[in-house]
Amino acid sequence: MPFVGEILRHRSVSIVGLAKNAGKTECLNYIIRRLPVDYFNVAVTSIGIDGETTDQVTGTAKPEITVREGMFFATSEKHFRQKRPLSELYDVSEEDTALGRTVTAKALQEGKVLLSGPSSASALKRWMSSLKVFGIDLILIDGALSRLSTASPAVSEAMVLSTGAAYSANIRELVSRTAFVVELIRLPVYAGPEPSLRVSSFSSLDAGVLKGHRVIEVEGALTDRLLQMAKNGLGDGELELVVGDFTKIFCSQELYRAFLRRGGLISVRMKSELIAVCVNPVAPNGIVLDSDILCSELSQKIGLPVYDIVKNEYEV
Amino acid sequence: MKFREIVESPCGIRYLFDELELQSGYARKVLLDREMMTDPVRIDEAYASLRGYYGMVLEDRRRVEDMRFRLQGLRDISGTLASLAEGSVLDEIEFFEIKHMAMLAETLPVGSDMENVIGILDPDGLKIGTFYLYDSYSPELRRLRSETDDNPDDAGLQDELANEEERIKKLLSDKLRPYAVSLQKTLRELADLDISLAQAVQMHVEGLVIPSSGKEAAITGMFHPGVRAVLKAKGREFQPVDFAFRSGVPATVIGANMGGKTVALKTLCMIQYLYQFGFALPVGSAVMTPFDEIRFCIGDEQSEKTGLSSFAAEMQRIDSAIAAVEQGGRVLVLVDEPARTTNPVEGTALVAALLERLADRHNLALIMTTHYTVEHAGECWRVSGLLPGTKGRKMDYRLVRTTSHEVPHEALNIARELGIDSRWIELADTIIKRKYE
Numbered sequence: 001m002p003f004v005g006e007i008l009r010h011r012s013v014s015i016v017g018l019a020k021n022a023g024k025t026e027c028l029n030y031i032i033r034r035l036p037v038d039y040f041n042v043a044v045t046s047i048g049i050d051g052e053t054t055d056q057v058t059g060t061a062k063p064e065i066t067v068r069e070g071m072f073f074a075t076s077e078k079h080f081r082q083k084r085p086l087s088e089l090y091d092v093s094e095e096d097t098a099l100g101r102t103v104t105a106k107a108l109q110e111g112k113v114l115l116s117g118p119s120s121a122s123a124l125k126r127w128m129s130s131l132k133v134f135g136i137d138l139i140l141i142d143g144a145l146s147r148l149s150t151a152s153p154a155v156s157e158a159m160v161l162s163t164g165a166a167y168s169a170n171i172r173e174l175v176s177r178t179a180f181v182v183e184l185i186r187l188p189v190y191a192g193p194e195p196s197l198r199v200s201s202f203s204s205l206d207a208g209v210l211k212g213h214r215v216i217e218v219e220g221a222l223t224d225r226l227l228q229m230a231k232n233g234l235g236d237g238e239l240e241l242v243v244g245d246f247t248k249i250f251c252s253q254e255l256y257r258a259f260l261r262r263g264g265l266i267s268v269r270m271k272s273e274l275i276a277v278c279v280n281p282v283a284p285n286g287i288v289l290d291s292d293i294l295c296s297e298l299s300q301k302i303g304l305p306v307y308d309i310v311k312n313e314y315e316v
Numbered sequence: 317m318k319f320r321e322i323v324e325s326p327c328g329i330r331y332l333f334d335e336l337e338l339q340s341g342y343a344r345k346v347l348l349d350r351e352m353m354t355d356p357v358r359i360d361e362a363y364a365s366l367r368g369y370y371g372m373v374l375e376d377r378r379r380v381e382d383m384r385f386r387l388q389g390l391r392d393i394s395g396t397l398a399s400l401a402e403g404s405v406l407d408e409i410e411f412f413e414i415k416h417m418a419m420l421a422e423t424l425p426v427g428s429d430m431e432n433v434i435g436i437l438d439p440d441g442l443k444i445g446t447f448y449l450y451d452s453y454s455p456e457l458r459r460l461r462s463e464t465d466d467n468p469d470d471a472g473l474q475d476e477l478a479n480e481e482e483r484i485k486k487l488l489s490d491k492l493r494p495y496a497v498s499l500q501k502t503l504r505e506l507a508d509l510d511i512s513l514a515q516a517v518q519m520h521v522e523g524l525v526i527p528s529s530g531k532e533a534a535i536t537g538m539f540h541p542g543v544r545a546v547l548k549a550k551g552r553e554f555q556p557v558d559f560a561f562r563s564g565v566p567a568t569v570i571g572a573n574m575g576g577k578t579v580a581l582k583t584l585c586m587i588q589y590l591y592q593f594g595f596a597l598p599v600g601s602a603v604m605t606p607f608d609e610i611r612f613c614i615g616d617e618q619s620e621k622t623g624l625s626s627f628a629a630e631m632q633r634i635d636s637a638i639a640a641v642e643q644g645g646r647v648l649v650l651v652d653e654p655a656r657t658t659n660p661v662e663g664t665a666l667v668a669a670l671l672e673r674l675a676d677r678h679n680l681a682l683i684m685t686t687h688y689t690v691e692h693a694g695e696c697w698r699v700s701g702l703l704p705g706t707k708g709r710k711m712d713y714r715l716v717r718t719t720s721h722e723v724p725h726e727a728l729n730i731a732r733e734l735g736i737d738s739r740w741i742e743l744a745d746t747i748i749k750r751k752y753e
Contacts, residue, residue, distance in 0.1 A: 077409060086461070088448040089412035094341050094391060103409060108448065109465065 002307055003160070003276040004034045008138065012128060012156040013275065016143035018181060019167035023280025023310065027162045028142050029066055030278075030309045041135055043072035043104075045117030046142035047124050064112040065142065072136060074104045074127060076116040085111025090134060095123055102127060104134075115142055121155050128155075151185075152247040153272035159185070163298075164280030169287045175298050178277070180253045182302045184246040185274045190215075190267035195242055199226065215240045222266075224251045231259045240265040245272070277306045317609075319593055320348040326614050327585035331542030332595065335522070336514045340390035342503075343510035352592045354606050354646075356529035362594030363526045369516035370526075370596075380513060387510045389420050393503060401496035405482075405489045411437055412447040414492065417503060419445045426509055427502035429495050436491050453484045515595055524596035530603040532562035533681075537600025540583040544598075555713040556600060559584060559697070563605075563646065566671055566682040566692060569715065571699025572726035576713040577685040578614070578652050584683060585612045585650050607681070608645035611637040614652040627657050638673065641680045649674075651684040664688040689723045696721050702729055 007013050015031070017024030028044070035042055044067060067073050067085065075084075077092075077100025087105040095101060097119045104127070107113075118124040128139055141156055151159040161181065168174040195217040197210070210216060210233040218226065222243050230239055243249055245268050249256075259266070277298065281289040291308045299306040323333050338344050353359050373380050393413040400406060400414075415437035421427030422434065438444075439452045451458040460477040467473055492499075518524065522541055537556035544554035557580055561567050569577050587597050591604040613633040615626055637649045654670060655663040668690040674682055675693065682694075700712035701724055725748075731741050 080409065081407065086448065088446045089408060090446050092391065092409060092413060092416075106446075 002305065004031060006275045007031060007158070007160070008035070008040065010138070010156075010158040010273070010275075012139040012141065012158070014141040014143045014151045014156040014159045014272075016151045016159055016161055018161065018163040018178065021166035021280070021284045022162045022164040023278055024142065024162045025065065026280065026310055027160060027278045028140065031140065031160070032066060032068060032071070035068075035138070037068050037070050040137045041070075041072065042138045042140065043074065043131055043134075043136045044115065044140040044142070045074035045102075045124070045127065046115035047117060047119070047121070065115050066110065066112050067107045068110050069107055072104060072106050072131070072134065073113055073115065074102050074117045075113055076100050077103055079114040079116050080105065082114060084113050085109045091130065093118070093123075093127065093130075095126075104131070117141075121152065125155055151272060153245050153270040156272065158273040158275050160276050160278065161185075161274060162278040162280065165283035165287050165289050166280065169283055169285075169289070171289055171294055171297060174289070174294070175301050177253070178298060179301045180256075182274065182277065182304070184249050185272065187243075187246060187266055187268045187271070189271050190240075190242045190269060192240070210239070214238055215242060217242045218244075218248070220244075220248065222249045222251060224255055227251045227255050227259055230264060231255070231262060234259070234262045234264055238263055238265070240267060242266075243268050245270045274304065277302065277304055279306055279308050280310065281308060282310075317352040318348065319350045319352070322352075322589050323348065325585070325589070325612060327582045327589065327612055328540060328542045329586045329589055331545070332518065332522070332586075332590070335541075336518055337384075338514050339384050339387040339510050340507070342390055342392040343387070343507040343514075345392065346504070346507040347511050350593060352589070353594065354592065354608050356606055359592065359594060359606060360529055366512060366515055366519070366594065366596065367526055369512045370519050373513075373516045373520050380517065383424055383509070384513055384517075386420060386423055387506065387513070389416065390506050390510060391417070393417055394500070397496055397500050397503065400489065400492060400499070403493070405486045406492075407485060408448060411485075411488060414499065415447050416445050417499070417506070419443075421502045421506060424506065424509060426505040427498070429498040430502065433492065433495050433499065436488060449481055449484055453488075454480065456480050457484060519596040522598065525599050525601060526596050527591060527599065527602035527604045530605060532560065533602070533604055534560040535584075535587065535599050535602045535604075538580075538583050538587060538602070539598050540579055540586065541598050543579055557583070557713060557715050559715055561681050561683055561695075563681045564676070564678040566674065566680075566684070566694035567697060568671075568690070568692065568694065568721070569683065569685040569697045569699070570687070570689075570718075570721070570723045571715075572701045572711070572724060573730055575699030575701060575711060575726075577699060580713075580715060581612075581614070581650050581652050581683065581685055585610065588648055606646070607648040609640050609647045611640060611647060611649045613637055613650065613654070615657070627655075630654065630657070634670065641674060641677055644679060646679050648681045649683070651682070653685050653687060656687065660688065664690060668692070687723055689721060691721050698724065701726050702733070 015024055015028045032044065044065065072090065076097065079099065080103040086108045088108055089103065089105050091104040093102040095118070099116050102118050118127045124141065131139065143151055163174065163178045165174070168177055192215055195215040197213040198217040198219055199209070200219040210230060216230070216239065218241050222241065230241055233239065241264070243266060279291070279294055279298065281291040281294055291311045295306045295308055323330055338347070353362065391413060396406065396410045396413050399410070414433065418430040418433040418437070421430045437447060439450050449457065451461060457480050460473065460480055464470065464473045464477055536558045538559065539554045539556050547554050557576070559580065569580060571577055583598070587599065587602070588604070588607070588610050590597050592606055613630065615630055634651060634654060637647070641647050641649065655666040667686050667688050671690060671692040671694070674680055696718050697715045698718040700714045700716055703710045703712050728741055728745055732738070
């Protein structure tokens with residue numbers, strides 16, 4: 001039963017997909033089926049609306065989340081009223097979204113639910129802290145499509161990454177792009193003296209501003225523009241950029257590599273732990289990659305085990 | 317006038333509102349929707365209640381904090397209660413909300429009939445604040461649930477179960493309906509409790525005082541909490557100020573630049589609002605009297621930025637205040653340096669004429685700051701001003717009654733203290749001497 005033991009060591013874990021149909025929901029269901037819910041109080045939610053019965057973009061079937069008896073879940077009023085197993089209501093949030101308030105309930109029987117939890121990372125954090133009174137041991141978060149913000153260490157301690165043919169249909173490119181994300185997740189935590197300069201992507205910058213600084217704190221997003229500026233200023237020595245966490249990095253792999261090649265360094269203030277990488281070799285347009293080759297190449301590249309949970313259906 | 321309408325008033329009441337630690341968003345909404353009180357009896361009743369909670373803050377802070385912690389669970393369920401009163405059939409989420417609020421009220425000194433409400437929504441006597449349609453509501457429900465468990469794909473059974481659940485929801489709604497009014501009252505009381513406790517804690521933290529009601533206003537040791545906080549951050553202290561005013565006798569406040577005239581006026585305005593919304597006051601002691609309307613005429617930054625229109629905006633504000641006085645209600649009008657943006661000749665005339673226009677109005681209490689020398693029959697207050705012989709910006713901000721309406725000439729002294737270009741200031745001094753001496 002790969003990596004489920006690892007999950008139990010954390011209080012909050014996000015499951016994040018690099019693309020729609022990258023297998024995130026299967027991954028979450030896989031984890032839920034294997035959790036020892038008799039001993040652990042588990043709560044599950046998603047960020048925003050990501051629990052539709054069919055994928056709105058491609059029309060392919062999108063499995064719902066199956067909650068087990070005794071598990072807590074949070075979803076919107078609208079989806080709670082639509083479909084759920086018999087469940088006991090524990091809380092109704094104050095915050096209102098397009099789908100209504102967030103309802104927290106405990107499933108009294110196993111059944112399928114549509115998850116549409118708090119709509120922003122900050123609302124999600126508030127929901128997570130409101131759970132304390134219910135004695136929850138583990139919170140699982142279904143991260144929304146291409147919103148890595150749920151995986152921010154400011155929200156959840158650890159993460160499971162799912163990637164697949166939907167992200168790229170070419171094994172080499174898929175491996176390279178996924179490995180890049182993994183590399184960012186694993187950036188070291190900064191441990192030097194206080195940076196002498198703070199900049200943000202909104203600052204009006206020219207190369208002169210950065211001159212003479214060896215360590216620069218980046219507030220908010222690290223964009224291509226900012227990184228390009230830093231790269232240009234590299235000529236006369238070392239430069240380290242300190243970013244909040246990996247979810248704040250929005251720059252191209254090419255530029256990132258060029259910056260490192262010229263001696264630049266990037267570190268983070270907070271780091272989340274990457275527990276596992278899952279792959280879905282099937283893309284919604286019908287392309288099927290060779291699961292074994294994909295797993296082994298990606299695993300080799302990132303030095304972490306990679307799982308195709310659908311094909312291998314590891315024992316429960 | 318609702319609290320919502322004055323919260324952004326340039327008097328700066330926003331500071332105390334922001335610092336007020338309400339536990340629930342609903343209490344915040346209720347407070348913003350509160351009407352200003354104009355009856356001194358009602359104001360005194362509100363203060364009597366606040367005094368009780370203040371005593372609790374001093375004597376049993378743990379109990380207060382425990383109550384406040386519970387109040388974090390207060391939600392706005394007025395919509396649900398309105399549906400209940402109207403005869404709708406409620407659903408599980410709504411039953412949960414009602415049960416949750418009833419159980420909250422049970423732990424606090426508010427509400428009535430909550431025991432009966434809880435009895436309906438807690439058939440097993442579990443005394444926990446969660447809810448679902450319990451099996452014990454009907455043997456039929458229990459039977460159908462157990463059968464659908466065994467045959468999850470039987471659509472007929474699913475329908476039967478849904479019908480039975482619907483029947484129970486209707487039954488529960490009918491049972492709860494007679495309590496709709498007391499539930500609404502309890503919801504309101506919970507919000508009021510949240511507000512009162514927050515006010516009592518603020519009274520303790522900010523050192524506020526409950527005033528008494530009387531015929532004339534007499535205030536000692538007033539301070540502006542927002543300005544005091546800013547000064548404190550700079551390591552400076554706010555010098556408390558005394559003041560008194562009454563209807564029928566206009567009062568002008570004159571004095572040096574930077575002498576705190578505008579801050580004093582803002583403080584007076586804020587104190588009046590606080591009094592009429594039942595908050596404790598930032599004063600040493602105070603006798604207050606309520607007004608039907610409070611008009612604060614001050615140039616705001618917005619209109620100052622638009623240049624020419626600042627004069628127009630100011631004139632319109634004063635015009636509307638005059639109209640309010642003509643209506644006959646009790647009106648407090650506070651005017652900060654009227655006509656200051658125009659030339660001193662017309663400015664002085666406008667100020668003198670305003671005082672004459674509003675003379676002998678027994679329904680009006682008028683307080684006005686000005687830099688112009690105007691004679692009038694009312695009272696004149698003067699900022700004590702620069703302390704003689706002291707160096708390094710030592711201003712005495714106290715207000716003292718004076719018989720001379722002649723505005724003090726201290727601007728040059730203050731400019732010297734500020735270290736402004738000395739040749740400029742001395743030239744100004746020479747010009748004054750040439751003209752007047």
